[in-house]
Amino acid sequence: MNATARLAAAGALSFVLGACATTPGEPADRDEDRTSKAEVDDAGTATGGEKPPSALDDPTNPDFPEPLIDLDDLLSGGPPPDGIPSIDYPLFQPVSEVNWLEDDEPVLSLTINGKTKAYPIRIMTWHEIVNDRLAGVPVAVTYCPLCNSGVAFERTIAGETTTFKVSGKLYADNLVMYDRLTESLWPQLTGRASVGALTGTQLESIPVGAVGWRQFREEHPDARVLSRSTGHDREYVTNPYVGYDDPDSEPLFALPTGRDARLPLKARVVGVGEGKNAVAVSRDLLADRGVQHVALGQERVVLWHAPGQVSALDTQQIPDGAEIGSVAAFLADTPGRALNFERADDGTFRDAQTGSVWNLFGRATSGPLAGERLTAVEHLDTFWFAWAAFQPETRLVANP
Incomplete structure (x- = not known):
């Protein structure tokens, strides 16, 4: 099966399973920092x-402001709106109770x-x-x-709290959210409303990054972890995009900005700054x-860069992915x-x-600066095609 067929099948599977609402039995709670039903209900009221x-x-x-993207480049990824269901009432477990993640599995650390939480990529993928x-x-x-x-x-x-959902649309192969x-409609990689009543509105982004599970739990033993009890039945250890991160493979759709040939389209990069910076x-x-x-x-x-995380987009079973x-x-x-x-x-x-020693999380663990923390910077750990599509003026630092 080629990449396009795999992705179409994954989209169809997401839509079919979106109607299921079974919850695996797993001790979890929403802790004091929970999203309430009233908050989600109110988020849909202007x-x-x-x-x-x-x-x-x-x-x-025609009542909308001029869109920030060409509507011809706003393409269907397969599932309809909410066919990939967001998690609106997340449940969490203490780090000490999580026994279903492997050491090198990726989690988003926020x-x-x-206060810190982990969002496992095996759940976020679905x-x-x-x-x-x-x-x-x-x-x-x-x-x-x-x-x-x-x-x-x-x-x-604008002072009002809302929730975000998956629109089913893609722009430059990037998730397009809707509020x-x-x-x-909001492309994820800009955080800016690009089509609709709020066009031009910019969300405030917060530094977040993917790290290996062992790295996370050793640094944050008292944190909480997004539970597999999501209300949906998914194979949360399975990667539905097998082989997608092959550097020489193609994105799902042609890019609106064309190809930037300085790197293979799916070469991994870390991007910082925006525009000319x-x-x-x-x-x-x-x-x-x-x-x-x-x-x-x-x-x-x-x-x-430090070893300790595998790719979530490589093998069928996420823990078996290649070290990245x-x-x-x-x-x-x-x-x-x-x-x-x-x-x-x-x-x-x-x-x-x-001579102070610092860990991956920017904390000095020994030496004259022990206990100090560096200030995290927003960055994107992504594929070259995505970064270049949204930051076409980018400089590139790469091996000759």
């Missing part, structure tokens, strides 16, 4: 109790105001959006398998060097001090100025 026209129903409605709260902040945690991109947003628009407040660093180069410093305007950013390692991005400076880093043989990082 101010004044009236909804504007829906971009889901008619993206060409920290807000000192749902793509989790409407949640963390440290009191309403968030949408998102993952697009076709771009291998995890992004988190505050789900507050329940107005049913405007955008920089993409090849994951191959980063894996070789362990550390890459880049300039973003007046800021210095350091990118790290984990990456992270931080401001390279602490208050009053510019730092330069190198990776040690044990997968930790050391700064040349003080």
Whole structure:
């Protein structure tokens, strides 16, 4: 079966299973930071109790502002709206009770105001959006398998909290979300409403990154983990996109911006910045060097790579995927001090100025700066085609 056929079959399977509502028996709870039913219900009610026209129903409605993307490039990925069901009432388990993840499996790690949760990719692959709260902040945690991109947003628009759903549409092979407040359309990789009543509105994004399960649990033993008790029956260990991350394979659809031939379309990159300040660093180069410093305007950013994570888009069983390692991005400076880093043989990082040792999560574990934390920087750990499509002016740092 070729990649297109596999993806079509996966989309059809998602739609069929979307009607199922069985919950695997697994101890879990929604803890104090839960999304309430009232919050989800209210998220679909616009101010004044009236909804504007829906971009889901008619993206060409003349009452909408001029769209930010060409509507001809807004394509159906297969499932209809909500055919891939978001998780609106997420349940969580303590790290200590999770025995169903393998050490190198990828999870999205999100920290807000000192509180942390993990969202396993084996679950995110089948749902793509989790409407949640963390440290009191309403968030949408998102993952697009076709771009291998995890992004988190505050789900507050002009002071109103809403929830986000999967539209079934793709733009540049990227997940297009819709908000329940107005049913405007939002490409995940911009976080900007691009079609509909809210066109031009920008969501506030929050740094989030994929790491291996062992890496996560050792750093955050008191955190909570998204449970498999989702209300849906899925094979949560199975990858429905087998072989999709082959660097020489094609995306599902032709790209609206054309091909950027500087790298293979599905070469993995780590992207930071935007517009003329955008920089993409090849994951191959980063894996070789362990550390890459880049300039973003007046800021210095350091990118790290450490072994300990497998690909979720390789083999049929996610834990069997090829090793790709984990990456992270931080401001390279602490208050009053510019730092330069190198990776040690044990997968930790050391700064040349003080000799302090830092872990993948930007925490100094020993040395003069022990206990200090670097400031996380928003980054995209994604495929080259996706980064180049949304950041066409990007610089590229890669092996010759």
